[in-house]
Amino acid sequence: MDQLAPERKRRRPRLRVDPSDLVVSVGYLALAVAVLSGQWRDTQSGYLIKSGQDQTMWEWFFAVTAHSVAHLENPLGTNLQNFPAGVNMMANTAMFGVGVPLTPVTLLFGPTVTFVLVLTLGLASTAFAWYWLFSRELVGSRLAAAIGGLFCGFAPAMISHANAHPNFVLLVLLPVIALLLIRIARRVTAVDAEKVKPRRRVRDAVTLGLLVATQIALGEEPLLIFALSFGLFAVVYYLHTPRMGWRVLRALAPTVALATVITLMLTEIPLWWQFFGPQSYRSIDHGPMGNDLKAIVQFPSESLGGIFQPGQYVAINDTEQNAYFGWPLLLLLIVTVALLWRDRVVRAAGVVIAVFGVLSLGAEAMLGKQPTGIELPWQWAEKIPLLNTVLETRLTMAAIPAIAAVLALATQRAVTAWRQSPVDWRPLAWFAVLALAVVPLAPTVLPVIERAPTPQFFADGTVRKYVSGGSVVLVPPPRPFEAQALRWQADANFDFPLAGGYFVGPTGAKKKGIYGPDFRPTTALLVGAQDSGVIPPIDDETRAQALDDLRFWEADVVVLPATKNSDVLRTTVSQLLGVAPRQVDDVWLWDVRPLREDSQPPQ
Numbered sequence: 213m214d215q216l217a218p219e220r221k222r223r224r225p226r227l228r229v230d231p232s233d234l235v236v237s238v239g240y241l242a243l244a245v246a247v248l249s250g251q252w253r254d255t256q257s258g259y260l261i262k263s264g265q266d267q268t269m270w271e272w273f274f275a276v277t278a279h280s281v282a283h284l285e286n287p288l289g290t291n292l293q294n295f296p297a298g299v300n301m302m303a304n305t306a307m308f309g310v311g312v313p314l315t316p317v318t319l320l321f322g323p324t325v326t327f328v329l330v331l332t333l334g335l336a337s338t339a340f341a342w343y344w345l346f347s348r349e350l351v352g353s354r355l356a357a358a359i360g361g362l363f364c365g366f367a368p369a370m371i372s373h374a375n376a377h378p379n380f381v382l383l384v385l386l387p388v389i390a391l392l393l394i395r396i397a398r399r400v401t402a403v404d405a406e407k408v409k410p411r412r413r414v415r416d417a418v419t420l421g422l423l424v425a426t427q428i429a430l431g432e433e434p435l436l437i438f439a440l441s442f443g444l445f446a447v448v449y450y451l452h453t454p455r456m457g458w459r460v461l462r463a464l465a466p467t468v469a470l471a472t473v474i475t476l477m478l479t480e481i482p483l484w485w486q487f488f489g490p491q492s493y494r495s496i497d498h499g500p501m502g503n504d505l506k507a508i509v510q511f512p513s514e515s516l517g518g519i520f521q522p523g524q525y526v527a528i529n530d531t532e533q534n535a536y537f538g539w540p541l542l543l544l545l546i547v548t549v550a551l552l553w554r555d556r557v558v559r560a561a562g563v564v565i566a567v568f569g570v571l572s573l574g575a576e577a578m579l580g581k582q583p584t585g586i587e588l589p590w591q592w593a594e595k596i597p598l599l600n601t602v603l604e605t606r607l608t609m610a611a612i613p614a615i616a617a618v619l620a621l622a623t624q625r626a627v628t629a630w631r632q633s634p635v636d637w638r639p640l641a642w643f644a645v646l647a648l649a650v651v652p653l654a655p656t657v658l659p660v661i662e663r664a665p666t667p668q669f670f671a672d673g674t675v676r677k678y679v680s681g682g683s684v685v686l687v688p689p690p691r692p693f694e695a696q697a698l699r700w701q702a703d704a705n706f707d708f709p710l711a712g713g714y715f716v717g718p719t720g721a722k723k724k725g726i727y728g729p730d731f732r733p734t735t736a737l738l739v740g741a742q743d744s745g746v747i748p749p750i751d752d753e754t755r756a757q758a759l760d761d762l763r764f765w766e767a768d769v770v771v772l773p774a775t776k777n778s779d780v781l782r783t784t785v786s787q788l789l790g791v792a793p794r795q796v797d798d799v800w801l802w803d804v805r806p807l808r809e810d811s812q813p814p815q
Contacts, residue, residue: 232354233347237340239358240365243655244335247366247374250660251328255321259663262514262530265695266376269714271323272695273304275702277311278318278326287312288485292706293690293698293713294729295683296766302486303493303725304715305379309429323702331374334382339365341387342613349394350557350617351624360620363650367612368512371655372533375514379431380606386438387613389423392416393442393464400463417467421474428479433602434609441564441610448560493718496725501528501603502574502590503535504581512536517652526581534608535572537615541649545615548622558621561614568610601725619646663696667773669797670700675769678803679708682768685804687781688738689765690714692728711765734761734788741784745777750787758788762804772800 251258260267272293280287287308291298301308310330311318318326343361351357364370364387373380396416427435450457476483486492504526511517512533513525527533545565552558575591577584594600622642630639669675675684689712690697701710712729719726731739734757741748748754762770772782772793782800786792789807793800 230354232358233344236343236354236358236361237336240339240343240361241332241336243362243366244332244339247335247371247655247658248328248332250657251324252332254660254662255324255328257663257665258324258660260375261659261661263376264529264531265692265714266531267327268695268698270376270378271327272698272702272714273301273306274311274314274318274326274330275323276706277301277306277308278315278323279706281312281315282319288482289490291709292701293710294491294715294717295709295711297717297729298491299713299715299717300486300489300491300493302482302489303491303717305431305433307379307382307430308482309426310378310382327378330378331381334378334384335365335370335374337384338370338382338387341384342616345387345391345394346617346620349391351620353624353627356620356623356627359623359646360616363616363619364613366655367615368515368536368538368653369534369606369609369612371514371658372512372527372531372536375658376531380434380609382430383434383438385423385427385430386434389420389427389438390442392420392423396420396467397460397464400460400467413467414470417470418474420467420471421478424471424475425478428475429482433606436598436602437568437607437610441568441614444567445560445564445614448563449556452556491717492723493716493725494723496601496716498603500574500576501532501605502576502578502588503572503605503608504578505573505584506580507533507535508537508569509539509542510536511538511652514656514658515652516654516656519656521652524580526578528603528605532603532605534605535569538649538652540652541615544645544649545618548618552618552621552625555621558618561617564614565611565618568607572604572607574604619650622646663699666700666703667798669771669773669799669801670704672797673704673707674797675704675771676707678769678801680768680805682766682805683709683711685711685762685765685767685770687770687772687775687785688742689729689732689735691731691735691739708768711767732761732764734758737788738781738784741780742775742777745780747780747784747787750784755788755790759807762807768803768805770802770804774798 245252251260276290276292277287279285279292280290287306288302289298289300293299307330311326314326314329317329339361341361342364343357346360347354347357350360370381399412424435446457450460506524506526510523510526511521513522513527513530514533515536517538518536527536549558549562549565553562570588571590571593573588573590575588575594577586577588590604594604623646626639626642629636665671678684686697688694690710691712692714695714697710697712698714701708712735714728716725716727717729718724719730737748737754737758770785770789772778772785775781778800782793785802789802789804791802791807793802795801
């Protein structure tokens with residue numbers, strides 16, 4: 213770190229912006245727009261089909277944040293879904309770091325524009341930030357740095373998350389934090405640490421604290437993965453010069469300690485709310501979420517290689533194709549790391565790739581979705597607090613900048629060799645094999661479909677006539693696999709709260725996190741009727757339970773929009789409530805305010 217590209221640092225001022233920087237940044241932005249062009253062409257009704265229900269959830273996060281800011285309400289929690297208990301927004305990766313400043317965009321153009329804007333700028337800015345680090349601290353060739361940045365911003369995992377997860381796409385601050393730490397380490401080791409001016413230490417600490425606090429507001433899980441991988445990289449980098457490593461650690465400690473205090477001062481209220489506030493949870497059990505061994509050698513679905521050479525589908529889902537590097541790139545990496553092993557950066561990067569690659573496989577190695585019986589280190593690592601909330605498949609993302617660094621260093625050597633001898637065949641050979649390795653990973657345009665329009669009952673505000681402080685209960689209530697009602701609520705300007713929803717919240721006495729609310733008996737009954745197309749048996753006990761659930765939800769109105777097996781659902785609800793619905797606009801509804809009030813037990 214303290215010795216990266218020393219010749220180049222003396223040759224070029226650190227803050228100089230070359231025309232090549234502008235060309236690279238425009239290129240990254242153009243590629244990001246192209247990848248998301250389907251969504252950009254239709255921000256009114258377009259929907260990234262491979263997002264599942266996650267796009268709906270993220271758009272709701274941005275919309276409800278803007279609503280809270282506009283109405284001067286606390287954005288850290290809301291009861292607009294999962295009424296009346298509500299949702300802990302800090303425990304749900306709401307990305308206040310962009311949701312709050314982009315409030316004007318959300319209010320003027322809608323949450324879909326905010327969603328696709330964050331994804332687009334996330335891909336481009338993350339690529340450029342890593343390019344900037346590589347070009348200023350690692351290599352002298354802007355071409356080499358551009359290749360490294362390109363891989364960091366548009367690696368298979370980044371494109372996969374661009375379907376639905378802006379918190380794993382907008383990673384621009386991570387390389388900025390790395391760059392700051394590298395420069396602080398160099399500064400304090402270039403002279404005696406005691407000679408560094410206190411004012412400079414404080415300025416570095418404030419900058420670092422602000423960056424980390426902002427990253428917490430963008431995404432804590434990526435920050436945790438980055439911190440672990442950067443720490444491992446630093447340990448291996450200084451392994452053969454332990455005295456220098458100890459000197460760097462001692463010199464960095466005061467600055468990092470002060471930065472930690474500043475970070476906690478800036479984030480203490482949001483973090484308290486996240487871990488101890490209403491609807492907080494202690495941990496979340498995702499179940500086995502490791503990468504399949506086949507995933508490592510296959511091409512991602514949204515790539516040229518995935519089109520022409522698709523493999524067995526072994527991903528957790530379409531938004532978690534984190535390890536699809538393809539066999540050509542893996543082969544190239546193995547050979548390159550072996551040839552450049554003497555380089556400290558390559559050696560450290562290689563260890564990061566290997567360690568986090570193994571951890572990402574989970575507690576037991578899987579091959580073609582079949583267990584192999586081979587136990588892996590994650591079975592112990594997942595018991596560590598905080599780590600047990602991470603989806604282990606995402607640990608592969610720690611390897612992305614490490615792979616990029618290896619590719620950038622190898623490209624730098626090829627460029628240097630070509631400049632020294634234009635007839636040397638080795639640089640051409642490198643670029644040829646590099647192209648064979650990365651071109652199959654070139655991303656394709658993410659597919660978009662037309663989403664169903666919001667029912668007129670919600671879109672034109674008719675719903676307001678039927679809500680007086682209670683909730684709207686959809687038939688069946690929204691849940692993680694069917695969350696489109698969140699969009700309807702946003703389109704209705706949040707004029708009503710919803711029972712159910714799509715979020716992470718606590719369940720049981722131990723407050724373990726789960727996706728969505730606990731299934732009430734009436735929810736289970738309605739979901740079963742919708743899935744089966746059969747009216748379930750209804751008796752007095754079932755009716756009593758339905759009334760209990762309506763009281764639990766503090767329901768004002770039950771609404772049945774056009775949906776699968778709607779006739780079966782209409783009959784089921786009518787039998788449950790003992791009253792017939794009436795059609796208003798394009799929905800059937802039961803005004804249950806009198807029914808719920810009449811069923812209240814005597815005080």
